[in-house]
Amino acid sequence: MKQVVDNTLPESAVSTRNISKNYGDVEALKNLSLEFPRGQLTSLLGPSGCGKTTLLKIIAGLLEPTSGTVEVNGQTVKGPGPDRAFVFQDFALLPWATVLRNVAFGLEMRGVAKSEREAIAEKYIKEVGLAGFEQSYPHELSGGMRQRVGLARALSVDAEVLLMDEPFSAVDEQTRRKFQEDLLSLVQHENKTFIFVTHSIEEAVYVSDQIAILLPRPSRVHEIIRPSNFRSKGVDNIRRDPEYLDIVDEIWASLRTYVE
Incomplete structure (x- = not known):
């Protein structure tokens, strides 16, 4: 080849x-x-x-x-x-959390202050094309939109390496x-x-x-x-x-x- x-x-x-x-x-x-x-x-x-x-x-x-x-x-x-973040094939979103909370979740687990983590999450929600859906829940989104949430969550933690499984x-x-x-x-x-x-x-x-x-x-x-x-x-x-x-x-x- x-x-x-x-x-x-x-x-x-x-x-x-x-x-x-x-x-x-x-x-x-x-x-x-x-x-x-x-x-x-x-x-x-x-x-x-x-x-x-x-x-x-x-x-x-x-x-x-x-x-x-x-x-x-x-x-x-x-x-x-x-230094690594994983984007799962099956989205792996929290069904009880809004888009904003899902995207900010990794930062929340690291102890980042609410105002800071939400500002970062909003940036990446916009970057993946979901501006306006911050307060929506996963069941209200299409499959493609849920995948965008997963991608925004991975980006928001600012890991150097993104691992994406199909x-x-x-x-x-x-x-x-x-x-x-x-x-x-x-x-x-x-x-x-x-x-x-x-x-x-x-x-x-x-x-x-x-x-x-x-x-x-x-x-x-x-x-x-x-x-x-x-x-x-x-x-x-x-x-x-x-x-x-x-x-x-x-x-x-x-x-x-x-x-x-």
Whole structure:
């Protein structure tokens, strides 16, 4: 597969070194090493069951690896920490809390004063396109709006690394495309490191600075791809760009033998 080599990558914000994870007799990950460049979005892409979410949870500190280490800013991960925030696939919102309270919840748990945390929450509620819904409750929102609340909550705690587990899988195609465009804008303006799990080849190529293709378990990195030429051509032109189309086709050719 064609691979773009870039020798001017920024330093890594996150490093996984020889990560293995066993569930009893099942070997989910095996000696998996991967660097996640600071300020960029890396997608984890591969067949179902290849360990993408397992790796994400190990980086988050929610799972302990059987062997190997994860480093964030050079510090070994020993559990969850304020340098990382998780955007869940199922929203994970507090049903009894307003949008404002949900978005501010992480700051509330850190003991941030109410006026300060609400001001921060309002900023990110506006940034994700939910201004005017601050006093709404999750059951009053569409699936797409609830996902925006989850994203705003992750952004509000100002973590350096955002871990996103298939965050757009539960919304319709039109909303998903809008989310993808918004995500590109966030990556550009937030100066955070995004680690993004997806099953969609097209989505991975569209949003990513780097794509790590994982093989079926025991999972390890098969290939790293860094799309380059179409990134500066604007969101409306990416899907028509020959490089985008070529990379989508090449990834599918690489993965199709692993799809049952």
